[in-house]
Amino acid sequence: MKAMILAAGFGTRLKPYSLLRPKPLFPVLDRPLILRLMAQLREAGFSDILVNCHHLREQIVARLGGEEGIRLQEETIELGTGGGMRLALDFFGAEPVLVTNGDIFHTIDPARIYRAHCASGADATLVLHDYPRFNNVSVDERGDIIGFGESRAGKKLAFTGIHVLDPHLLSIIPPGIFCNIIDCYLYWLERGKRIRGHVVQGHFWTDMGTPQDYLNLHRVLLTERPFKGPSPFYFGNGVKVEHDLRHRDWLCVGSEARIGRNCRLDRVVVWDGALVPAGTELQDTVIV
Numbered sequence: 001m002k003a004m005i006l007a008a009g010f011g012t013r014l015k016p017y018s019l020l021r022p023k024p025l026f027p028v029l030d031r032p033l034i035l036r037l038m039a040q041l042r043e044a045g046f047s048d049i050l051v052n053c054h055h056l057r058e059q060i061v062a063r064l065g066g067e068e069g070i071r072l073q074e075e076t077i078e079l080g081t082g083g084g085m086r087l088a089l090d091f092f093g094a095e096p097v098l099v100t101n102g103d104i105f106h107t108i109d110p111a112r113i114y115r116a117h118c119a120s121g122a123d124a125t126l127v128l129h130d131y132p133r134f135n136n137v138s139v140d141e142r143g144d145i146i147g148f149g150e151s152r153a154g155k156k157l158a159f160t161g162i163h164v165l166d167p168h169l170l171s172i173i174p175p176g177i178f179c180n181i182i183d184c185y186l187y188w189l190e191r192g193k194r195i196r197g198h199v200v201q202g203h204f205w206t207d208m209g210t211p212q213d214y215l216n217l218h219r220v221l222l223t224e225r226p227f228k229g230p231s232p233f234y235f236g237n238g239v240k241v242e243h244d245l246r247h248r249d250w251l252c253v254g255s256e257a258r259i260g261r262n263c264r265l266d267r268v269v270v271w272d273g274a275l276v277p278a279g280t281e282l283q284d285t286v287i288v
Helices: 033-043 057-064 080-087 110-120 167-172 181-189 211-223
Strands: 002-006 048-053 070-074 097-101 104-106 124-129 137-139 145-148 155-165 195-199 205-207 233-235 251-253 264-270 281-287
Touching: 002 033, 002 080, 033 048, 033 057, 033 097, 033 104, 048 057, 057 070, 080 167, 080 181, 097 110, 104 155, 110 124, 110 155, 110 195, 124 137, 124 181, 137 195, 145 181, 145 195, 155 167, 167 181, 181 195, 205 211, 211 264, 211 281
Parallel strands: 002 048, 002 097, 048 070, 124 195, 233 251, 251 264, 264 281
Antiparallel strands: 097 155, 104 205, 124 155, 137 145, 137 155
């Protein structure tokens, strides 16, 4: 089975941090998010994975180059989700392919989604859930998608950023131009293709669209079941911390970070290799 991780975006809402690293390389508990996504796909049986990249792509190439079963698609111009997938058409072949955004953390089973799509007879399957902040996908009583946008009729659900599609749908996108994959789906809906909604429940999901989303993900992982461990304070390998560090609620410090004397850090993520000067007092932020 083949899969694609979309990792080319600019991460505009995550500035200034996304000026330093592309979103898929943001550390989550000191591990780049994209490595977790790759492991999740491999465990589900996806042995051939394509990762596209554009913004700060040299970092993704340096981090993933040589990884077994991973192919990199460097995009020199901004192509959008649809344009990037169109460029991968030769890689996809004829069988359905699973595509996932590279900036989401979730517990959804990719293999189950893939099998459900193959059994459904649909041309594409979008994984949906009830997430009021993003509910703008309209579905009918069968669960088939009938439109996108708040003005449409039908029950509203949110797109998780995980979908399975038959690659032939991408043939209508002209090669080498910017295109949003939703526009491709709209084109086929208007022509009678079946775009199915697969509704999931009882899972954890978040995107990393904003700094607050990124911090909240760490709060959940460090303090809430089923993720939390014995302590809400995470320290990576090689961290140097003075004995008088004060912290409460939760804290994540990446590997090889240095924290000076007389610091107080509450609900903070410190990136790997960062230097926190002596006397620093910060709350609810990211230190790079």
